[in-house]
Amino acid sequence: MYVVVIGGGLVGGGLVRLLMDNKHDVVLLERDKEICDALYAETGVIAVHGDGTSVDALKEAGIDKAEVVVATTNSDAVNLAGAVIAHSFDVPQIIVRMRNPSYQNPYRLAGATRIIRVTDLMVNQMMIFIENPKVRRITAIGGGKADVFVVVVPEGARVAGKSIVDITSDSRFPDQCVFVAVFNQDKDEFRIPRGRQIINEHDEVFLISPAEDIKHVVDLLTEKAQ
Numbered sequence: 190m191y192v193v194v195i196g197g198g199l200v201g202g203g204l205v206r207l208l209m210d211n212k213h214d215v216v217l218l219e220r221d222k223e224i225c226d227a228l229y230a231e232t233g234v235i236a237v238h239g240d241g242t243s244v245d246a247l248k249e250a251g252i253d254k255a256e257v258v259v260a261t262t263n264s265d266a267v268n269l270a271g272a273v274i275a276h277s278f279d280v281p282q283i284i285v286r287m288r289n290p291s292y293q294n295p296y297r298l299a300g301a302t303r304i305i306r307v308t309d310l311m312v313n314q315m316m317i318f319i320e321n322p323k324v325r326r327i328t329a330i331g332g333g334k335a336d337v338f339v340v341v342v343p344e345g346a347r348v349a350g351k352s353i354v355d356i357t358s359d360s361r362f363p364d365q366c367v368f369v370a371v372f373n374q375d376k377d378e379f380r381i382p383r384g385r386q387i388i389n390e391h392d393e394v395f396l397i398s399p400a401e402d403i404k405h406v407v408d409l410l411t412e413k414a415q
Contacts, residue, residue, distance in 0.1 A: 190319065191251065191254055192208055192214065192216070192256065193215075193250045193251065193252055193259070194215060194218070194261060195241035195258065195260040195261060195262060195268070196241065196260065196261040196263075196267075196268075197217050197219035198261065198262065198263065200261045201217070201259075202224070205228055205234050209232045209233065209234055215234050216234070216251055217235065217250075218240075218241055220241075237250045240267070241271040242266075242270035252274065252275060253278055255280050256280070257280070257281070257282040257284065258272075258280045258283050259285075259286075259319070260275075260283075260285045264288075265289050268287070268296075269285070269292060269299055271285075272300060273299045276299055282319065283299075283302050283303070284319070285301045285305065287304050287305060287306055325338060325339040327339065335397055336397070336399075336400055337369070337396070338398070339395050339396075340393075340394055340396070341392070341393055342390055342394060342410055342411070343413070345413045346410065347412045347413060347415075348388055348409065349390045350388075352386060353383070353384050353385070354385065356388065356409070361405060361408075362406070362409060363405055363406060366396055366402055367397045368394065368396055370394075371393070371395070372392065372393040373389060373391075375389070375391065388410075394410060
């Protein structure tokens with residue numbers, strides 16, 4: 190996935206490291222040349238020295254082919270400008286770090302698809318949104334150690350027609366992940382699942398899992414049948 194990260198500070202730098210570790214194509218846009226050089230030396234990330242409010246700098250970073258733009262600076266004004274520019278280039282996912290809640294509506298009007306509050310900001314959460322755009326996070330529990338989230342079972346999914354007990358018996362299904370509810374869109378039916386319940390295409394599946402296991406669960410539930 191081609192990701193442009195605006196800002197290489199504590200949050201942006203941490204995100205760049207995780208994205209690089211997960212083998213994404215990442216370009217960092219950072220106005221501090223020392224930070225650019227340091228992150229390039231550490232991770233090998235392509236680092237563009239420039240401002241997130243500059244169209245030319247964002248073009249140099251490859252915004253025209255970006256699948257995700259993440260604005261992580263500590264300035265809402267800079268992040269807002271980056272979101273506006275990304276939206277003008279029809280970037281599918283635009284994730285912004287918000288410090289001042291009064292910016293929430295401007296961010297939405299600017300086309301931000303995800304707004305992360307500073308008080309709720311975790312790099313793992315950004316990774317969830319980037320790698321699993323179909324996931325809808327409901328809330329964190331256990332002091333942030335786990336998340337309640339929703340994923341839609343796509344058409345042609347390998348798990349469609351299987352029972353929960355069959356799915357959880359798969360060796361790839363994390364031990365600490367639990368099904369908590371299933372909403373069947375076709376029947377408008379919401380159920381607390383038991384082991385024999387069948388999972389169907391288009392079901393909205395509610396689960397609880399540690400953040401680090403969410404990608405594994407989503408990959409399993411959305412994998413297409415061969």
